[in-house]
Amino acid sequence: MADVLSVGVNLEAFAQAISAIQALRSSVSRVFDCLKDGMRNKETLEGREKAFIAHFQDNLHSVNRDLNELERLSNLVGKPSENHPLHNSGLLSLDPVQDKTPLYSQLLQAYKWSNKLQYHAGLASGLLNQQSLKRSANQMGVSAKRRPKAQPTTLVLPPQYVDDVISRIDRMFPEMSIHLSRPNGTSAMLLVTLGKVLKVIVVMRSLFIDRTIVKGYNENVYTEDGKLDIWSKSNYQVFQKVTDHATTALLHYQLPQMPDVVVRSFMPCTPPLPIPVPRQPPIRSPSPVAVPLDFPANSLRDPASPHHHRRLASAPLPVLATTGVR
Amino acid sequence: MGVTCVSQMPVAEGKSVQQTVELLTRKLEMLGAEKQGTFCVDCETYHTAASTLGSQGQAGKLMYVMHNSEYPLSCFALFENGPCLIADTNFDVLMVKLKGFFQSAKASKIETRGTRYQYCDFLVKVGTVTMGPSARGISVEVEYGPCVVASDCWNLLLEFLQSFLGSHTPGAPAVFGNRHDAVYGPADTMAQYMELFNKIRKQQQVPVAGIR
Numbered sequence: 001m002a003d004v005l006s007v008g009v010n011l012e013a014f015a016q017a018i019s020a021i022q023a024l025r026s027s028v029s030r031v032f033d034c035l036k037d038g039m040r041n042k043e044t045l046e047g048r049e050k051a052f053i054a055h056f057q058d059n060l061h062s063v064n065r066d067l068n069e070l071e072r073l074s075n076l077v078g079k080p081s082e083n084h085p086l087h088n089s090g091l092l093s094l095d096p097v098q099d100k101t102p103l104y105s106q107l108l109q110a111y112k113w114s115n116k117l118q119y120h121a122g123l124a125s126g127l128l129n130q131q132s133l134k135r136s137a138n139q140m141g142v143s144a145k146r147r148p149k150a151q152p153t154t155l156v157l158p159p160q161y162v163d164d165v166i167s168r169i170d171r172m173f174p175e176m177s178i179h180l181s182r183p184n185g186t187s188a189m190l191l192v193t194l195g196k197v198l199k200v201i202v203v204m205r206s207l208f209i210d211r212t213i214v215k216g217y218n219e220n221v222y223t224e225d226g227k228l229d230i231w232s233k234s235n236y237q238v239f240q241k242v243t244d245h246a247t248t249a250l251l252h253y254q255l256p257q258m259p260d261v262v263v264r265s266f267m268p269c270t271p272p273l274p275i276p277v278p279r280q281p282p283i284r285s286p287s288p289v290a291v292p293l294d295f296p297a298n299s300l301r302d303p304a305s306p307h308h309h310r311r312l313a314s315a316p317l318p319v320l321a322t323t324g325v326r
Numbered sequence: 327m328g329v330t331c332v333s334q335m336p337v338a339e340g341k342s343v344q345q346t347v348e349l350l351t352r353k354l355e356m357l358g359a360e361k362q363g364t365f366c367v368d369c370e371t372y373h374t375a376a377s378t379l380g381s382q383g384q385a386g387k388l389m390y391v392m393h394n395s396e397y398p399l400s401c402f403a404l405f406e407n408g409p410c411l412i413a414d415t416n417f418d419v420l421m422v423k424l425k426g427f428f429q430s431a432k433a434s435k436i437e438t439r440g441t442r443y444q445y446c447d448f449l450v451k452v453g454t455v456t457m458g459p460s461a462r463g464i465s466v467e468v469e470y471g472p473c474v475v476a477s478d479c480w481n482l483l484l485e486f487l488q489s490f491l492g493s494h495t496p497g498a499p500a501v502f503g504n505r506h507d508a509v510y511g512p513a514d515t516m517a518q519y520m521e522l523f524n525k526i527r528k529q530q531q532v533p534v535a536g537i538r
Contacts, residue, residue: 236472
């Protein structure tokens with residue numbers, strides 16, 4: 001219904017006009033009643049006629065009075081303002097069938113919702129831009145002219161080189177075995193088995209790590225065809241969490257020019273990075289508390305969430321319980 | 327198949343088996359576990375027939391044939407301290423054919439039935455152990471899926487058991503002590519169930535009346 005704000009209508013006069021209409025209606029109906037009733041019983045015919053005429057005249061006078069009153073009031077009630085701040089959607093609010101198609105109220109809600117969404121999206125993009133996750137070799141804002149014309153050479157590496165790097169890393173740890181296969185073209189797929197704790201499927205794009213999936217030791221990593229299943233998540237929440245950490249790690253360690261450094265630091269090793277990290281103890285404990293702690297590199301050395309790991313270290317089971325809450 | 331611990335919960339004083347089971351399940355539900363259906367583990371005993379003993383004069387060995395609803399297509403056959411055979415369900419039919427060698431012990435069928443709860447990566451099964459028409463005890467089984475090496479996650483399992491069993495938490499099962507780094511398998515679970523059933527068989531009938 002129309003807002004009370006500034007419609008340009010004198011609402012009090014409006015209300016009075018409505019009651020004046022009711023008065024007019026009742027006086028008109030009185031006239032017709034009088035006519036219907038006819039003459040009342042009196043002694044002489046003249047008396048009856050006179051009484052009837054007087055009554056009739058009274059009623060007509062009251063009709064006249066009410067009509068004048070109504071005219072006066074209708075002049076006081078102004079015209080509603082012509083400008084529609086809401087244009088066509090404002091006319092929707094005048095729809096009388098409000099129950100069946102509450103279009104106007106839904107429209108208002110949708111509008112408010114989209115405004116809020118835009119605001120939140122702006123905030124989120126500001127926060128996300130602080131952590132740049134782009135892994136290309138070019139910087140942002142470099143104009144097309146200054147961008148190097150040559151393709152980044154690190155993307156086109158001979159597969160033999162990739163094999164060599166991987167086999168070198170494989171030999172570094174006795175309890176970790178890496179099995180390389182190329183079922184889909186030139187991108188390598190590594191199946192890393194860590195002791196009897198877990199298996200990690202690492203999908204690579206030349207020497208860049210694209211995705212990782214961490215699964216339990218007893219879970220099936222092959223599809224029905226016998227190929228490596230790179231899409232299905234682990235059945236256990238612990239390993240789903242570790243997958244998230246591993247993905248964060250691979251997004252964090254980015255050196256577009258030196259991808260082999262990245263791969264080395266992704267796996268546990270004495271890093272060529274400036275930050276010295278003590279050598280990790282051999283993988284021993286798959287208890288889910290210990291997994292994020294002792295389990296080398298993939299999640300532990302992720303500086304993006306040191307607080308998370310400290311928390312995990314100090315409060316094992318309650319954290320598990322909270323991660324279980326959906 | 328993750329590491330599993332099977333233990334017995336003693337019946338609370340002054341309460342029946344049914345009530346204790348209900349207490350436990352209510353505790354689990356308050357913890358946040360989701361009910362996921364029912365389970366059943368049953369066990370039949372066979373002993374080697376006298377005719378096969380021959381000149382060796384050794385005592386007849388007992389063989390247990392067990393089924394577990396968690397592995398519906400399998401049948402487990404195990405000796406007391408010996409090997410465990412995992413076969414498919416046709417093994418039951420085979421046992422009928424082997425009547426000459428293995429005879430079923432009378433009234434030996436013991437089973438546990440109950441509900442199955444899932445809590446994050448833990449699978450908890452609380453069941454009533456019945457022998458014939460009478461309820462003899464309560465079995466509690468907790469499985470931790472992600473881990474397959476027993477020695478690594480025993481501490482975690484213990485902590486979890488303590489959270490809802492309180493003072494009735496069991497010690498480490500014997501099967502854990504045997505092999506430290508071996509991968510845990512369903513045969514170990516069935517061995518634990520066998521031990522539990524034997525213990526319950528030896529126990530006296532629970533004296534509280536009205537058990538059903």
